[in-house]
Each structure stands twice: as structure tokens, then as C-alpha cells.
Amino acid sequence: MRLKITTILTLMLLPMIAQAQRQQYQQVNDIPYTASSDAYAQERCKLDVYYPVEQKNAPVVVWFHGGGIEGGEKHIDPQLKNSGLVVVAANYRLLPKAKIDDILDDAAAAVAWTYKNIEKYGGSHRKIFVAGHSAGGYLLDMIGLDKKWLAKYGVDADSLAALVPFSGQCITHYNIRKQQNIPPLQATIDQYAPLTYVRPDAPPIVIISGDRELELYGRYEEQAYFWRMLKLVGHKDVTLYEMQGYDHGSMPQPAYYILKQHIKRLTENKTNQK
Numbered sequence: 001m002r003l004k005i006t007t008i009l010t011l012m013l014l015p016m017i018a019q020a021q022r023q024q025y026q027q028v029n030d031i032p033y034t035a036s037s038d039a040y041a042q043e044r045c046k047l048d049v050y051y052p053v054e055q056k057n058a059p060v061v062v063w064f065h066g067g068g069i070e071g072g073e074k075h076i077d078p079q080l081k082n083s084g085l086v087v088v089a090a091n092y093r094l095l096p097k098a099k100i101d102d103i104l105d106d107a108a109a110a111v112a113w114t115y116k117n118i119e120k121y122g123g124s125h126r127k128i129f130v131a132g133h134s135a136g137g138y139l140l141d142m143i144g145l146d147k148k149w150l151a152k153y154g155v156d157a158d159s160l161a162a163l164v165p166f167s168g169q170c171i172t173h174y175n176i177r178k179q180q181n182i183p184p185l186q187a188t189i190d191q192y193a194p195l196t197y198v199r200p201d202a203p204p205i206v207i208i209s210g211d212r213e214l215e216l217y218g219r220y221e222e223q224a225y226f227w228r229m230l231k232l233v234g235h236k237d238v239t240l241y242e243m244q245g246y247d248h249g250s251m252p253q254p255a256y257y258i259l260k261q262h263i264k265r266l267t268e269n270k271t272n273q274k
Contacts, residue, residue: 023052023053023054023055023082023084024052024053024054025050025051025052025053025081025082026050026051026053027048027049027050027051027076028048028049028121029046029048030046030047030048031046031047031048031049031113032045032046033045033046033047033090033109033110033113034106034109038102040093040097040098041093041102041106044091044092044093044094044106045090045091045092045093045106045109045110046074046090046091047074047088047089047090047091047110047113047114048074048076048088048089049086049087049088049118049121050076050080050081050086050087050088050089051086051087051121051122051123052084052085052086052122053122054122055084055122056122057122057123057124057127058084058085058086058122058123058124058127059084059085059086059123059124059127059129059161059263059267060085060086060087060088060114060118060123060124060125060127060128060129061080061085061086061087061088061129061130061131061259061263062088062090062110062111062114062128062129062130062131062140063075063076063077063080063087063088063089063090063131063132063136064090064092064107064110064130064131064132064133064135064136064137064139064140065089065091065132065133065135065136066132066133066134066135066136066137067094067134067135068095068134068135068173068174068175069094069095069100069103069135069138069139069173069175069176070094070095070096070175071094072094072135072136073091074089074090074091075089076089077252077256079253079256079257079260080256080260083260085260085263086118086121086122086123088110088114088118090106090107090110092106092107092110092139093106095175095176095179096179100173100176100192103139104139104142104143104149105149105152107139107140107142107143107149108143108149108150108152108153108155109153111128111130111143111150111155111160112150112153112154112155114128115128115155115159116155125159126159126161127161127263127267128159128160128161129160129161129162129164129259129262129263129266130143130144130160130162130163130164131163131164131165131166131259132165132166132168133166133167133168133252134166134167134168134169134216134248135168135169135173135175136165136166136168137165137166137167137168137169138165138168138169138170138173138194139168140163140164140165140168141163141165141168141170141194141226142192142194142197143157144157144160144163144202144203144205145157145163145194145197145198145199145202146196146197157202157203158201158202158203159203160203161203161204161263161266161267162203162204162205162206162262162263162266163202163203163204163205163206164205164206164208164259164262165205165206165207165208165223166208166251166252166255167208167209167210167215167216167219167223167248167251167252168194168207168223169194169219169222170193170194170195170222170223170225170226171187171188171189171193171195171222172187172188172189172190172192172193173192174217176192184217185217194226195225195226195229198226198229198230198233198235199233199235200230200233200234200235200236201235202230202235204237204238204262204266205230205235205237205238205239206238206239206241206258206259206262207223207226207227207238207239207240207241208240208241208243208251208255208258208259209223209224209240209241209242209243209251210242210243210246210247210248210250210251211242211243211244211245211246211247211251212242214245214246214247214248215247215248215251216248219248220242223240224240227239227240239262241255241258243255
């Protein structure tokens with residue numbers, strides 16, 4: 001008797017589906033992560049934690065949303081749920097109401113909160129993967145490469161398991177340049193550019209871009225140059241992906257799979273090194 005391919009696949013997936021159904025998840029919302037007395041910080045600096053109830057020592061994804069540093073809200077994509085991961089989704093203050101230094105400080109404070117508190121939710125502080133899309137990718141590159149931001153909170157940026165920017169700006173962000181009356185197609189690289197802080201001893205970096213012909217403002221080429229400079233300075237674990245056929249807004253959907261595959265690779269490496 002011949003089974004249809006769909007039937008065979010269903011039978012193969014049943015054990016995984018059953019395991020996912022057995023594992024229970026909870027979500028805690030709007031946890032403050034800053035001690036700042038600033039009213040806007042108290043409003044925006046909150047995070048959500050989604051976690052598997054029974055699991056311990058789980059990998060953690062800290063996720064920063066996009067929105068040009070001028071908008072956006074924290075969210076947890078369904079692709080990150082039911083995956084054995086602890087997910088922390090953080091809001092941060094926004095331009096022009098806040099200054100970029102305040103926003104970078106928010107991103108660092110959210111990661112530091114995770115580093116110091118995630119064991120309460122079954123996560124491991126040794127397995128923190130910082131990821132985000134667009135503006136979120138820019139922010140994580142800045143705080144992961146320029147070590148001063150996390151050092152303020154007593155955290156070594158190099159203790160992060162990996163940086164995983166989805167289509168993050170690598171030159172100075174265009175909305176920071178807008179405040180300086182610089183148009184979006186006039187590139188600058190200054191103290192607010194991740195490229196300024198390229199170094200060989202940074203955590204593993206997984207750079208994911210949309211299609212070079214569909215991306216925003218030549219974003220693929222920025223990320224390709226970022227990748228090349230990291231290779232040239234001697235970084236040993238940096239990877240570049242191009243999601244062909246996907247534009248800036250749609251590229252996160254295939255990119256989540258890549259994120260999860262690298263989490264698996266790097267956490268297995270940590271286990272094997274024990």
C-alpha cells in the first residue's frame with residue numbers, strides 16, 4: 001500500500017507536534033527595565049517575556065522592533081513561539097522626542113536586564129542572542145560593537161551569544177542624519193555608525209538582508225561592506241545572507257528560520273565546549 005507524501009510528512013511531524021503541545025508557554029507583559037525617572041522612559045522602556053514554563057537553561061532572543069527609530073512597537077513573531085526559546089521583546093524611546101544616545105542606552109538597558117534576570121524565566125544568560133529588524137538591527141549592532149553601552153550596566157558585550165541584525169543600517173542611521181539636515185542618500189560614518197566599531201573580537205554576527213534590488217536605500221550593499229570589513233579585521237564568525245525576492249518589509253519572515261538555525265549551531269557549540 002502506497003502512502004501519499006503528505007501523509008508521510010504528517011506522520012514524521014507528529015512527534016514534534018506532540019512535544020510542542022506538551023510544552024507550556026507563558027508571557028509576562030510590560031516589565032519595566034529602566035530605573036530612569038524620565039517620564040518618557042517610564043512610558044516606553046518596558047519589555048515582554050515569552051518563555052517555556054518547564055524548561056531551564058534555554059536560549060534567549062532579545063528582539064528589537066523596527067520603525068526608523070521614530071516608530072514601532074514591541075512584538076513577538078509567531079515564528080519565535082513554540083520553539084523552545086525564551087523571547088524578550090523590548091520597546092525603547094523614539095526620535096525626535098528622545099535623543100539617539102538615550103535610545104542606545106535603552107537598548108543596552110534592556111539587554112542588561114535580560115542578562116541579569118532571565119534565569120527567572122528559564123533562560124540562560126550565556127545564550128543571549130540579540131536580534132532585530134531594520135532600526136532594531138541598527139541598535140543591536142551599535143550596542144554589541146561599541147562596548148561602552150553595555151559596560152555602563154556591568155555587562156561585557158562579548159558575553160552575548162550572537163548579534164543577528166535583520167536589514168540593519170551599518171552607516172549612520174538615515175533618521176539621525178535627517179536631524180542633521182543630511183538627505184538619506186548622502187552617507188555618513190560617524191560615532192553613530194556600526195561600521196565605526198568593527199572589531200575582530202565581537203560576538204558571532206549573522207547579517208541578514210533583503211534582496212539587493214528591493215532593499216531600502218542600498219541596505220544590502222551597506223551590510224555586504226559591513227561583512228567584508230569584519231572579515232578583513234579578522235572576525236572569525238560572521239555570515240551574510242541575502243533573501244532574494246524579499247523586500248525590506250518582508251525579509252524577516254525567511255530570516256527567522258536562519259536565526260533559529262544559528263541559535264541551534266551556536267548553542268550546540270557551547271554544549272560541546274563544556
